[in-house]
Amino acid sequence: MICPFCSLLCDADDLNEIQCDRRSSSLSLFELSQDTNKRLLPEADRLKSARESLRQAKRVLVAGRIASVATARAAIAFAAKFNATLDLAESGSVFRNVLAIQRVGIYSVSLAEARDHTDLFIVVGDDSIHQTVPRMPNALSRGASRKQTVLLLGTFSIAGVEVWRNAGFEVWSVQCDLNEVPKALSQWSKWSDDRKENTVQGTSMSGPLFHRLSNAGYTTVVWCSKNLPMEQADLWVERMIQWIAKRNEETRCAAIPWASFDGTFVQVCTWLTGFPGRVAFRNGAPEYDPQKFTYERWIEQTSMSRQVESVVVLIDETIAASSFFTPLEKQLLNCSTVIELTGNSELFPTSIAGLETGADMFRADQTLLAHVSPTSKREPFGKPASIWLQGLST
Amino acid sequence: MTTRIHGAICIDGVGESEVRDVHFDGETICSAISPKRIDADYNLPNCIVVAGGIDVHTHIGGGKVNIARLLMPELVLHRPERERASWIAPLSSPVPSTIETGRRYLEMGYTACFEPAVLPANARHAHAEMADIPWLDTGGYLLLGNDRLLLEWIRDGVPQQQINDYVGWMVRTHQCCAVKVVNAGGIDAFKFNQRHMNVDDQHVYFGVTPRQILKSLSIAVEFLGLAHPLHVHCSNLGLAGNIAATMATIDAVEGRRLHLTHAQYHCYGTDGPHGYCSAAGVLADRVNANANLSIDIGQVQFGQTVTLSGDTMHQFANRGLARPRKAIFQDLECQAGCGVLPFRYRQEQYVHSLLWTIGIELFLRVKDPLRVFLTTDHPNGAPFTSYPHLIRLLMDYDFRMSIFSRLHPDVQKSSSLPSLTREYSVEEIIKMTRLGPARALGLNNRGSLTEGNLADLVVYEHSDNPEQMFSRPRMVFRRGELVYRDGVFIGDTIKSTIVAHIDVEAQMDTLLKRLWRTQYGYSTEMIAVRADELMSGSRMVEWTG
Numbered sequence: 001m002i003c004p005f006c007s008l009l010c011d012a013d014d015l016n017e018i019q020c021d022r023r024s025s026s027l028s029l030f031e032l033s034q035d036t037n038k039r040l041l042p043e044a045d046r047l048k049s050a051r052e053s054l055r056q057a058k059r060v061l062v063a064g065r066i067a068s069v070a071t072a073r074a075a076i077a078f079a080a081k082f083n084a085t086l087d088l089a090e091s092g093s094v095f096r097n098v099l100a101i102q103r104v105g106i107y108s109v110s111l112a113e114a115r116d117h118t119d120l121f122i123v124v125g126d127d128s129i130h131q132t133v134p135r136m137p138n139a140l141s142r143g144a145s146r147k148q149t150v151l152l153l154g155t156f157s158i159a160g161v162e163v164w165r166n167a168g169f170e171v172w173s174v175q176c177d178l179n180e181v182p183k184a185l186s187q188w189s190k191w192s193d194d195r196k197e198n199t200v201q202g203t204s205m206s207g208p209l210f211h212r213l214s215n216a217g218y219t220t221v222v223w224c225s226k227n228l229p230m231e232q233a234d235l236w237v238e239r240m241i242q243w244i245a246k247r248n249e250e251t252r253c254a255a256i257p258w259a260s261f262d263g264t265f266v267q268v269c270t271w272l273t274g275f276p277g278r279v280a281f282r283n284g285a286p287e288y289d290p291q292k293f294t295y296e297r298w299i300e301q302t303s304m305s306r307q308v309e310s311v312v313v314l315i316d317e318t319i320a321a322s323s324f325f326t327p328l329e330k331q332l333l334n335c336s337t338v339i340e341l342t343g344n345s346e347l348f349p350t351s352i353a354g355l356e357t358g359a360d361m362f363r364a365d366q367t368l369l370a371h372v373s374p375t376s377k378r379e380p381f382g383k384p385a386s387i388w389l390q391g392l393s394t
Numbered sequence: 395m396t397t398r399i400h401g402a403i404c405i406d407g408v409g410e411s412e413v414r415d416v417h418f419d420g421e422t423i424c425s426a427i428s429p430k431r432i433d434a435d436y437n438l439p440n441c442i443v444v445a446g447g448i449d450v451h452t453h454i455g456g457g458k459v460n461i462a463r464l465l466m467p468e469l470v471l472h473r474p475e476r477e478r479a480s481w482i483a484p485l486s487s488p489v490p491s492t493i494e495t496g497r498r499y500l501e502m503g504y505t506a507c508f509e510p511a512v513l514p515a516n517a518r519h520a521h522a523e524m525a526d527i528p529w530l531d532t533g534g535y536l537l538l539g540n541d542r543l544l545l546e547w548i549r550d551g552v553p554q555q556q557i558n559d560y561v562g563w564m565v566r567t568h569q570c571c572a573v574k575v576v577n578a579g580g581i582d583a584f585k586f587n588q589r590h591m592n593v594d595d596q597h598v599y600f601g602v603t604p605r606q607i608l609k610s611l612s613i614a615v616e617f618l619g620l621a622h623p624l625h626v627h628c629s630n631l632g633l634a635g636n637i638a639a640t641m642a643t644i645d646a647v648e649g650r651r652l653h654l655t656h657a658q659y660h661c662y663g664t665d666g667p668h669g670y671c672s673a674a675g676v677l678a679d680r681v682n683a684n685a686n687l688s689i690d691i692g693q694v695q696f697g698q699t700v701t702l703s704g705d706t707m708h709q710f711a712n713r714g715l716a717r718p719r720k721a722i723f724q725d726l727e728c729q730a731g732c733g734v735l736p737f738r739y740r741q742e743q744y745v746h747s748l749l750w751t752i753g754i755e756l757f758l759r760v761k762d763p764l765r766v767f768l769t770t771d772h773p774n775g776a777p778f779t780s781y782p783h784l785i786r787l788l789m790d791y792d793f794r795m796s797i798f799s800r801l802h803p804d805v806q807k808s809s810s811l812p813s814l815t816r817e818y819s820v821e822e823i824i825k826m827t828r829l830g831p832a833r834a835l836g837l838n839n840r841g842s843l844t845e846g847n848l849a850d851l852v853v854y855e856h857s858d859n860p861e862q863m864f865s866r867p868r869m870v871f872r873r874g875e876l877v878y879r880d881g882v883f884i885g886d887t888i889k890s891t892i893v894a895h896i897d898v899e900a901q902m903d904t905l906l907k908r909l910w911r912t913q914y915g916y917s918t919e920m921i922a923v924r925a926d927e928l929m930s931g932s933r934m935v936e937w938t939g
Contacts (some may be wrong), residue, residue: 011916069522073526102464102466107723252586254724271459271492272492275467367513367724367727368515368920
């Protein structure tokens with residue numbers, strides 16, 4: 001059985017035996033959700049009304065959280081039909097990696113490969129990585145029988161360190177400013193036993209640690225782009241990629257640039273349009289501009305132009321604790337019609353992918369596409385988002 | 395629906411090329427139909443009728459293909475540039491979207507294409523992506539020979555039967571139709587920082603050699619009765635002198651059937667003005683003398699493209715040649731890897747010119763068109779849309795020499811190409827692109843106009859310029875339905891995924907279910923692709939073997 005609540009897609013014979021905060025909180029949210037039972041109009045009338053709004057719309061935005069291949073396909077076909085802009089909730093974190101990769105490329109490694117072969121992990125960030133992907137340490141560990149080392153670089157708490165230790169790693173933790181990490185790693189690369197300077201300025205990295213790092217046969221560097229706090233994080237990612245590339249001149253090193261759920265959409269959008277997201281359709285053909293075709297900018301422009309014939313199709317087939325739009329964006333959206341395809345939607349209640357309905361979902365390293373069978377015993381309140389989108393298109 | 399085509403010359407490499415009627419009833423070609431029963435009747439003088447084209451080696455689905463798209467958004471052409479071309483326009487990018495891939499293949503008269511490098515962990519993705527390629531039947535070759543489990547077993551000397559069962563389980567579980575090996579053992583060795591691996595070199599960690607891996611896999615493929623022989627990307631890709639490794643690869647399978655892919659990249663000698671020369675004659679002689687061998691070429695054409703390969707070892711070694719200067723490499727799931735490099739082939743560059751001549755030389759030197767297939771290893775040598783141009787190069791000596799005269803002067807001085815005056819006939823081109831691939835893949839219902847075959851048919855209008863003729867057919871039928879006519883796409887029809895029919899051994903299933911979680915950290919359920927996943931709406935599964 002595969003857990004659909006984060007992009008790690010944990011697989012276990014009995015998911016109830018998995019200890020995971022994110023899974024517990026997602027299940028709680030799901031249990032609390034209930035059929036709103038406020039759908040007074042018949043389905044045909046609801047669809048007719050929404051179609052009419054779409055027919056009259058001069059600007060259409062498709063946004064939200066898409067977790068399955070089927071909904072990604074349907075959303076792209078829908079956006080092409082209505083010449084919509086298409087940008088998802090977490091594209092901000094996805095594009096920190098994508099922009100850097102499109103400039104310089106990358107050397108990356110998949111999860112099972114890293115787990116099997118890496119003797120040194122360098123995890124960059126802070127404790128928030130454990131909220132985003134709680135079971136990442138378990139997924140990367142081969143257990144106590146094969147000793148692996150992890151170097152935590154950034155601002156990890158003692159509890160954060162323990163998470164890795166409990167997963168079976170030998171843990172080194174170095175507190176440092178994340179902005180300085182690429183520089184610190186470069187200094188490490190230049191280090192040798194006979195050097196006089198035995199520390200990296202601004203960090204507690206010192207000779208013994210350098211020695212351990214230098215002897216690594218295969219180093220995997222992990223970061224979670226969602227949890228990078230700096231401005232222009234794509235430039236930080238680029239510097240990390242360049243360090244990894246240089247290291248491969250002599251030994252082996254690769255990255256796991258963890259993104260988010262949007263990985264499934266990124267893959268499908270790339271094969272169907274040639275671009276990884278942030279596309280706008282003109283006459284049915286996709287145009288790509290990662291700076292221009294964002295949902296934030298669409299809302300801003302629509303608000304400024306006070307264009308009343310604008311429609312936002314908001315899709316969410318996941319269980320997310322946070323709402324999609326910020327309060328400011330909600331305010332700006334007052335002038336648009338919002339067609340909501342979510343679990344709580346009164347008009348178009350949407351089932352949860354991988355929980356209420358089966359779904360093909362990419363693991364976040366985007367190497368493996370899993371078929372996640374539904375595990376909920378409750379009868380779904382809603383329909384898959386892909387079905388609603390097809391209904392709205394006809 | 396019954397259809398008759400008459401007035402056209404039927405060419406299929408099986409029967410005589412002659413003007414005769416072709417009838418089809420529903421999805422299949424049939425013997426004559428009573429005139430009263432014919433629903434659609436096409437009189438097509440000055441045309442030829444052939445079976446739908448089959449591309450045995452084209453990268454159209456899966457991780458590395460999508461990575462190539464992601465890497466290079468700046469290479470996407472603007473529409474006006476696309477519309478300017480005369481016969482067949484360039485692709486909008488070196489690796490186009492799935493929809494454009496389907497359209498452009500159909501526009502050339504191709505109806506089935508095979509992705510030659512399906513990483514096991516990535517198989518569901520590859521199938522999902524290929525499902526979105528309209529108009530084409532598709533299939534995939536499973537990438538083995540760098541999977542750590544197999545390397546361990548060969549090292550440990552497990553019985554060959556265990557490896558046979560493993561290969562069968564893997565092909566069946568990932569719904570593929572053949573087995574491919576890329577730089578046997580070398581991809582995994584690179585993960586252990588081994589930078590070179592010849593056919594008899596040992597893997598630095600496992601101690602196994604490519605020769606052992608090739609032999610073991612070729613035995614397994616033969617034992618399982620797979621229609622397509624082991625599909626091999628040899629060791630030492632692109633290196634001067636690699637013809638020795640290619641010969642050693644052929645020797646390694648000890649006379650069993652073998653397909654050498656993108657052979658052009660694997661037949662270089664070390665002579666010549668820059669330490670690089672053609673060894674096409676050596677390979678062609680070997681192919682001509684051994685009926686167990688077939689090759690596809692991987693022809694280079696000049697211009698911008700992207701190279702993508704599972705051969706991380708050699709792609710990484712070539713990283714300095716990337717244009718634009720960026721590349722993506724991946725180490726993947728204890729099974730393989732990939733390297734994606736943008737690349738620009740230039741005719742004024744010695745080695746690039748040499749590669750162009752070597753590919754053409756191979757085409758011309760291999761005598762049997764049923765054992766040499768027309769490929770550019772799309773997009774590695776060139777985009778697949780260059781096939782009509784390539785066909786003209788093969789059919790027209792003067793045209794060939796007009797291009798040759800623009801190449802690097804040292805290539806012109808040293809190449810034997812001017813002395814190869816052979817010009818392919820239309821019949822030979824049809825064999826090379828239809829009948830030969832169908833036979834090589836065990837597609838017994840495709841590749842010719844034989845009664846009972848699928849009515850996947852293409853009508854080309856005769857022209858003295860083969861590039862023009864093969865660029866745009868008059869009509870394309872799929873499963874008996876007219877789907878393309880005079881530049882207009884009329885509709886689509888059913889689409890098959892071609893899968894090898896293999897019975898899985900229960901013992902192997904039990905063993906792998908146990909080992910999988912240790913090796914990969916997840917169960918086999920995570921990666922097993924069920925046949926019914928490949929069937930929905932207008933999609934179906936077709937079994938071979």
